[in-house]
Amino acid sequence: MHKTGHLAEEAPVWYEIVRNCLLNDILSFWKERTADYEYGGYITSFDREGNCTGKEKNIWLQARQVWMFATIYSRVEKDPVWLELAKRGRDYLVSHACAGNGRWYYLLDENGTVQQGTISLYTDMFVLMALSAYAEASGLMEDKIVIQETFDSLYQNVRNDNCRDTFPQEFQEGVVSHGRYMICLNAVACAREYLDGNKADELIRFCMDRIFGVLGYGEDGTIYEARTLQGGYIDSEEGHRINPGHIFESMWFVLEQAERVGRLEYEERALHTIMATFQRSRDEIYGGILHMLSDNGTDEQYK
Template sequence: MSETEYIALYKSNLLNDVIPFWANNSIDPENGGFFTCLTKEGQVYDTDKFIWLQCRQVWTFSMLYLQVEQNPSWLQIAEKGAAFLIKHGRDENKDWYFSLTKEGEPLIQAYNIFSDCFAAMAFAQLSKATANSSYAEIARETFDSILKRKNNPKGKYSKAYPGTRDLQGFSLPMILCNLVLEIEHLLDGNLVETVLKNGVDTVVNKFYKPEYGVILENIDTSNNFNDSFEGRLVNPGHGLESMWFVMDIAERSNDQELIRKCVDISLSTLEFGWDQENGGIFYFLDVNGNPPLQLEWDQKLWWVHVEAMITVLKGYLHTGDERCWNWFEKLHQYTWEHFVDEEFGEWYGYLNRQGEILLPLKGGKWKGCFHVPRGLYQLWKTMEKVQQKKKNESENLINS
């Protein structure tokens, strides 16, 4: 396929398929907020509302309104979602719950800092779309809380016994690399640069272990490898997603050395994580080749593949490394053949190792209106940049 064909495909899938699926099926007109547990046809099969997925959908429709088209229905969806979150989403300490009933009654305590991360993202994006200072204040307040909690994100809800095997997880520093760019317009410039610098250093110098060629999910508090189930754990999707976050940061200062390092890590991660027998990227692996603790280790997940596509396409854009393009085409083919539902819309989320549909859902507790639309938007816009870069290079060659 040509760049033009890829651009048309991603744009069409986003605007004519994925976004209508959520706009038509997920809105709760009675209570506000969104239903995310949707069957393959878009019917609601469970009414619990998960805060981080509510926030992700607010972010998605705000982003589309800002970046694609000032469609009033998109902004209305985002603002109604935000109103539900403002009314029901936080406890007395202003920490964000994990889940609510459809009416907004708390179900699961505010144990998970990722609810806060995506709340900050959602309200920061919505503040951009509306210039509403109250949204900006919620975003700032939540971000401040994240920074205060980041060294002990689970607090009293942590199950770990202190002092025996103290580990630090990769998810939060990875998300912070992206979150700080989302909320940059609301923060002091020095704080932004400090958080970015620390985030990049943590990702590429601490969790990335060159002796293995991959990013680990957990390291000890001295930033060293820990020989345990948790310490040996690799989530290839997390590693790959983080690399496009870091490339976006590196692009700000034209740090070509950091971009090259991200590309090398990405290629190494794909080689490690790719299922040579069946195709697709494994969900979890043990860095030493032992059986992973997670029984779902060999599943193929939607978000892993769309994030990997973004990463190698950005890698190709910045470096022209043909290996990135070859991986992009390989990933696109697998993803389009296995995840995309041409009949009912949106994408399936969970495949077995052989690439067969494992769960015929389009949304649930973990899958909502986020990775697919964000991924399609990123692929569409990155491919446009690839096309423009090739055009510029061609013109320069003619003129030289």
């Protein structure tokens, strides 16, 4: 692995800066107002001043907050408030959002009535992460069966190129999307200890092979957001789109898991992809990283 010199020495300082910002700025906002004491779960829509702007329940967002609060409790701060908040979301998921057979609804209204059903594999992935993180934080195994059922449905659907439940992306026959495999890598890794490890690793390998074998391009470190099943170009906005944030996340997940699942050759490729993406996506005017850019190197259409 590459050494980072002075950055390694500064890591403890940066850890405290980030931890303080996370706990006392970002999470304090949500801790004070996200619990829905009337209908259960979380309120997730606010303006910048903290005023509620909507009470519908997007299960994708509900699940991400369960994961967040449970992970904060497990790995950052053993404050029982975080575990209580995680339980609130977990209870709502299993009582209102489960469609059965390892599938999860996408959107409910504030009363819990289904508005949009099992239209998104991403929702299933985030619920898998949420319930696994809550199991780790609470030490309770009450959700083990539903975790396994959710994984089993993903095992079938992620590998099925004809699965149409790709919302918010429009299903396109013969087209594969980076997001599906990137999120699946992390979701399965989060849940692995509650699953058949061999089957979990098989799905992780499949996702890595799709990322590098279909969505990756040549030696220049490009990972496209969408390609044909044969790895060909798609002449559309999405087909030319490079999403640096997705690439960094994806390569992070690859680096965490490649050796364990027998894809050690992907480690160097992931490191190369990270550096190539960083060089390509640096904002030379304002600093930081560009949100999106085209494969021609410009970000004009995303400003």
